[in-house]
Amino acid sequence: MLVVEKVLAEDILRISGVNTRKCMKCGKCSASCPAFNEMDIHPHQFVSMIERGDIKKLIKSKSIWNCLSCMACVERCPKNVEPAKLIEAVRLAVIRQQGANHLKADKIPALVDERLPQQAIVSAFRKYSK
Amino acid sequence: MPRIGVFVCWCGSNIASTVDVKKVAEAARDEPGVVYATDYQYMCSEAGQSMISKSIKDHRLTGIVVCSCSPRMHETTFRKAAASAGLNPYMVEIANIREQCSWIHKDRTEATEKAIVLARAAVAKLNLNNPLTAGEIPVVKRALVIGGGIAGIQSALDIAEAGFEVDIVEKSPTIGGKMAQLDKTFPTLDCAACILTPKMVDAARNEKINIFTYSEVESVSGFVGNFNVRIKKKARFVREKLCSGCGVCTEKCPSRKAENEFNEGLDNRGAIYIPFAQAIPNVPVIDTSSCLKFKTGKCGICAKNCPSGAIDFEQQDEIIERQYGAIVVATGYKLISLKNFDEYSYSQCPDVVTSLEFERIMNAAGPTKGQLLRPSDKTHPHTIVFVQCVGSRDTSGRGKPYCSKVCCMYTAKHAMLVKEKYPDAEVHVFYIDVRTPGKNFEEFYRRAVEQYGVNYIKGMVGKIAEKNGKLIVQGSDLIANEQVVIEADMVVLAAAIEPDPSARKIATMLTASIDTNNFFTEAHPKLRPVESPTAGVFLSGVCQGPKDIPETVAQASAAAAKVICLLSKEKLLSNPCVSHSDEMLCSGCSNCEKVCPYGAISFINKTFKFAGKFEIRRVAIVNEAICQGCGACTVACPSGAMDLKGFTNKQILAEVDAICR
Numbered sequence: 001m002l003v004v005e006k007v008l009a010e011d012i013l014r015i016s017g018v019n020t021r022k023c024m025k026c027g028k029c030s031a032s033c034p035a036f037n038e039m040d041i042h043p044h045q046f047v048s049m050i051e052r053g054d055i056k057k058l059i060k061s062k063s064i065w066n067c068l069s070c071m072a073c074v075e076r077c078p079k080n081v082e083p084a085k086l087i088e089a090v091r092l093a094v095i096r097q098q099g100a101n102h103l104k105a106d107k108i109p110a111l112v113d114e115r116l117p118q119q120a121i122v123s124a125f126r127k128y129s130k
Numbered sequence: 131m132p133r134i135g136v137f138v139c140w141c142g143s144n145i146a147s148t149v150d151v152k153k154v155a156e157a158a159r160d161e162p163g164v165v166y167a168t169d170y171q172y173m174c175s176e177a178g179q180s181m182i183s184k185s186i187k188d189h190r191l192t193g194i195v196v197c198s199c200s201p202r203m204h205e206t207t208f209r210k211a212a213a214s215a216g217l218n219p220y221m222v223e224i225a226n227i228r229e230q231c232s233w234i235h236k237d238r239t240e241a242t243e244k245a246i247v248l249a250r251a252a253v254a255k256l257n258l259n260n261p262l263t264a265g266e267i268p269v270v271k272r273a274l275v276i277g278g279g280i281a282g283i284q285s286a287l288d289i290a291e292a293g294f295e296v297d298i299v300e301k302s303p304t305i306g307g308k309m310a311q312l313d314k315t316f317p318t319l320d321c322a323a324c325i326l327t328p329k330m331v332d333a334a335r336n337e338k339i340n341i342f343t344y345s346e347v348e349s350v351s352g353f354v355g356n357f358n359v360r361i362k363k364k365a366r367f368v369r370e371k372l373c374s375g376c377g378v379c380t381e382k383c384p385s386r387k388a389e390n391e392f393n394e395g396l397d398n399r400g401a402i403y404i405p406f407a408q409a410i411p412n413v414p415v416i417d418t419s420s421c422l423k424f425k426t427g428k429c430g431i432c433a434k435n436c437p438s439g440a441i442d443f444e445q446q447d448e449i450i451e452r453q454y455g456a457i458v459v460a461t462g463y464k465l466i467s468l469k470n471f472d473e474y475s476y477s478q479c480p481d482v483v484t485s486l487e488f489e490r491i492m493n494a495a496g497p498t499k500g501q502l503l504r505p506s507d508k509t510h511p512h513t514i515v516f517v518q519c520v521g522s523r524d525t526s527g528r529g530k531p532y533c534s535k536v537c538c539m540y541t542a543k544h545a546m547l548v549k550e551k552y553p554d555a556e557v558h559v560f561y562i563d564v565r566t567p568g569k570n571f572e573e574f575y576r577r578a579v580e581q582y583g584v585n586y587i588k589g590m591v592g593k594i595a596e597k598n599g600k601l602i603v604q605g606s607d608l609i610a611n612e613q614v615v616i617e618a619d620m621v622v623l624a625a626a627i628e629p630d631p632s633a634r635k636i637a638t639m640l641t642a643s644i645d646t647n648n649f650f651t652e653a654h655p656k657l658r659p660v661e662s663p664t665a666g667v668f669l670s671g672v673c674q675g676p677k678d679i680p681e682t683v684a685q686a687s688a689a690a691a692k693v694i695c696l697l698s699k700e701k702l703l704s705n706p707c708v709s710h711s712d713e714m715l716c717s718g719c720s721n722c723e724k725v726c727p728y729g730a731i732s733f734i735n736k737t738f739k740f741a742g743k744f745e746i747r748r749v750a751i752v753n754e755a756i757c758q759g760c761g762a763c764t765v766a767c768p769s770g771a772m773d774l775k776g777f778t779n780k781q782i783l784a785e786v787d788a789i790c791r
Binding site: 022024025026027028029030031032033036037042044045072076077078079080 | 473519523524525526528529562588589590591592593604605606607608611613
């Protein structure tokens with residue numbers, strides 16, 4: 001595991017508050033997921049991947065954007081593992097990644113508009129476009 | 131002058147790795163009254179015990195302190211060792227430096243310090259100990275079995291076989307319990323009724339066994355060897371002695387709407403009914419909630435048709451009071467309610483059934499006469515999905531945290547029975563793990579896969595919905611890493627099992643302990659698995675934890691053996707650590723009487739001569755045979771008149787002083 005990945009894995013666990021060790025690999029999450037077929041990596045896989053620190057694949061995965069945050073997996077998990085919270089944490093980690101800004105600072109002056117709130121510009125730094 | 135010996139045990143490395151045992155022995159040597167202190171690797175071993183006996187003789191010890199594990203573990207062992215050297219067994223004190231010290235501390239210095247303090251407290255107490263002698267109490271040679279399922283029946287048969295009288299109290303109208311509802315039994319596939327009903331008949335015919343059905347235990351008082359039990363025999367509204375069991379009343383009853391409990395509500399029964407053909411006793415009972423006579427006052431058709439005049443609408447509940455020497459708890463189990471599991475649509479779709487309902491559907495005496503038919507439209511299901519772990523192994527709060535143990539095996543059984551009867555049926559089983567420890571169990575499960583082609587899918591079911599008469603089952607297949615959707619005709623849920631709801635009430639009556647899941651706790655999980663920590667109360671069957679029929683029968687016989695050991699004794703030794711009242715200090719306030727959970731304290735008027743005058747005062751007296759030495763009265767007594775032998779107020783305070791020194 002890369003150091004970066006390890007730090008990231010710890011961050012994701014901290015942000016989500018999830019204890020992946022509680023998982024008993026029953027697959028209830030993937031059984032309940034309404035977006036299963038839209039995902040390349042499935043809910044039950046998130047849990048073990050994060051436990052292993054296998055974050056890179058997850059970050060690149062389209063699953064994190066296809067998760068509906070319906071929380072069916074959180075609601076149904078017999079061990080209270082809460083996989084959707086992990087996915088949410090991965091999403092946040094991606095959004096907050098350094099250098100992953102989708103708006104370069106030097107492009108800002110041209111965009112500044114008197115009617116545009118300052119906050120919108122700041123938040124635009126963090127936005128991810130698909 | 132006391133001559134005290136202190137023996138510090140290493141418990142291998144259990145104590146010695148965290149506590150400096152040599153230092154504890156050294157420190158103890160300086161305590162008042164201590165003339166000898168030593169340490170040894172295994173104090174409870176033969177060699178350790180001999181060492182204690184020898185030291186008592188060599189050093190003329192008047193009392194010993196053993197610094198070791200909990201007194202619950204080895205107090206008796208060391209008392210016996212002391213007695214063998216001629217020392218009064220109540221001159222032995224245990225300082226618990228394992229459970230309360232080495233196991234819970236990490237720091238060696240701190241743990242050693244604490245062990246020294248605990249040893250010091252024990253020495254301080256021992257300095258004030260007096261030799262005590264146990265009294266003798268008689269044993270009532272009769273046992274009570276609560277619950278008439280296979281566990282209760284087996285225990286009763288074995289106790290009766292040894293020549294003792296046994297009463298079975300069963301709350302439902304017949305004995306037989308859950309096993310009577312089962313179709314076939316794993317791993318041999320013999321029919322449950324064929325092996326159970328002969329045992330039921332044996333119990334009924336046995337002269338030593340008295341069966342109270344449709345009865346409940348109302349209250350229990352007393353103690354080991356001498357329990358007083360009140361049993362409520364609920365009114366059946368049918369006189370057992372007159373009834374011939376012809377069943378005419380059950381056929382003529384016009385009320386047909388009551389849910390048939392024996393068939394898990396899959397069909398209806400009359401208001402007057404016999405649960406099943408081989409019921410014991412073969413006497414019907416009137417369910418007043420659905421009986422027209424009780425509801426409207428008009429009807430009485432059963433009474434008119436009864437050829438022996440056995441129907442008695444005026445019958446009242448009856449209270450029976452009896453004494454018992456021992457009590458076996460065999461209260462059994464039920465399936466959990468599925469109200470927390472909406473995703474399986476159990477309450478909406480009649481074709482989603484529990485495993486116990488499925489047993490009835492497959493049973494030749496069941497609502498479909500053994501034909502596999504869907505409850506909704508009575509057609510043959512082609513595709514059947516079994517879901518395991520429904521509510522078992524669930525720590526989310528929706529279900530139960532434990533494994534229900536029997537579901538893997540009965541699901542394999544169900545799957546095979548279906549394939550055997552209908553080879554073209556498609557059978558899928560969703561599982562998390564298949565657990566088959568047991569003789570011929572793994573082979574049984576593999577037979578379902580290899581011989582019958584049952585499709586086992588590693589994963590869970592997330593959703594079941596009805597669509598055009600089909601059940602759309604959405605689940606995960608973790609090995610294929612796919613979400614699968616199966617169009618099923620029927621779904622069987624392996625719902626978790628839980629202790630019968632009566633367990634909690636009965637445990638309270640017996641002052642027997644239960645765990646967080648309401649299973650009865652055993653006195654020791656490994657070494658005393660069929661005894662409750664409450665003396666004279668024994669455990670049989672699922673009331674103690676999930677188990678299958680062979681295990682239940684084994685435990686039932688084991689509990690019976692323990693009961694026989696107890697009942698074959700003429701006398702029991704009583705605990706001499708009981709309360710006594712100092713009548714010179716007693717003010718007669720009754721506080722002790724009010725707090726005593728055993729009813730051991732009463733009051734008498736006694737004449738005292740004081741300063742040349744006679745006066746009559748009301749004072750407390752303790753019945754030593756009933757007192758269990760809990761000490762509640764000593765705490766409640768405002769004048770310090772109540773004291774507990776072996777744990778006197780002075781002794782306790784001496785311990786506290788020693789700790790605070």
